[in-house]
Amino acid sequence: MRWLLGLLVVLGWALAQFKSEYKLSVVVAPNTPWGMGAQRFADLVREKTEGKINIKVYYSGQLFAGQQTNEFQLLRSGVADFAIGSTINWSPQVKELNLFNLPFFFPSYKELDAVKEGQAGRMIFQRLRQLGAEPLAWGENGYRQLTNSKRPVRTPEDLAGLKIRVVGAPIFIDTFRALGANPTSLNFSETLTALQQGVVDGQENPIVGVIIPYKLWELGQRYLTVWNYVIDPLIFAASVQTWRSFPAEVQKAIQEAALEAARYQTALARAGMDDGTSARYLASLGVKVEIPEPIAYLRNQGVQVTVLSPLEIGRFRDRVAGVVQRWMNEIGGTLVVQAEADKKRAR
Ligand code: X2X
DSSP states (O other): OHHHHHHHHHHHHHHSOOOSOEEEEOSSOTTSHHHHHHHHHHHHHHHHTTTSOOEEEEOTTGGGTTOGGGHHHHHHHTSSSEEEEEHHHHTTTOGGGGGGGSTTSOOSHHHHHHHHHSHHHHHHHHHHHHTTEEEEEEEEEEEEEEEESSOOOOSHHHHTTOEEEEOSOHHHHHHHHHTTOEEEEOOHHHHHHHHHTTSSSEEEEEIIIIITTTTGGGGTOOEEEEEEEEEEEEEEEEEHHHHHTSOHHHHHHHHHHHHHHHHHHHHHHHTTTSSSHHHHHHHHTTOOOSOSOHHHHHHHTTOEEEEOOHHHHHHHHHHTHHHHHHHHHHHOHHHHHHHHHHHHHHO
16 A cells, blocks of 8 residues: 555656746845745755755845835735745735734744744734735744944934834834834835935844844944844745645645744844854754854944843833834734733743
């Protein structure tokens, strides 16, 4: 019986028609944890499918010509077979993903992980399936920190009037307006020049995920505020059309590859920013962390780093209470209540 099953599997693989290339979209460059996770996923898929599935990573938003909030549309229409997408960029089409955009909603990795791995995470994956994307694993861009070229920011008053680039998801405009800043939404591809030319004063992005690989201090971003105000998970996903075209064995191999690559990717994004768990995990894989102490490293580059205390964070949180309330309604009560319950279990 077993040999017959084996034969059928081999026959199935032989008969299945695979494309010579499957396209995977990411927003950032190959030298970021996000980009490295994408390459690892492609490599693992090739390995686990014995070369049948060949994924090519399109970095720096090449597939969507700069408009990063269109990425989910590309995925569901099958223009991109796969994407590793930021929950921010997909949130205009998947309103539930605004859960992760709520300012100061995830104070710790533990609480975030409990939500992703709990019932709330499953509800979100279910929603993605309804919308035409097959979610495979959670990755991470990281906690988003504020940088600017003008002055240290420790209080909401310090932020007043600063022109801050945000992603084109509406909640970010609401948040930064409530904080007294002057937000403007730009695609990431335009952000680097806008910073360099002083068209905007500041931006917000993860330290390990973006600030260090893109050397933002060289574009004049000399002040950094560490406030962990928003966490930015990534989702490894396939287009439903592409997913359905694969036999079960291939789906299984790709699913395994996604989980393995996502774990590696998340550890790269957290290395030096958590309690040491991620660096230890990477060491167990034989991966050397290039910058073990990211904040010390930035200080060495001449960046003035302001790490906010819980009390100082509280002043910012008070300013955005109305925004959080409004967007919780938008996201939907059931999911928010479930996320609160998942978070509570982690504490
Ligand atoms: O555009 C950004 O800031 C980035 C790279 O972090 C995202 O894609 C959300």
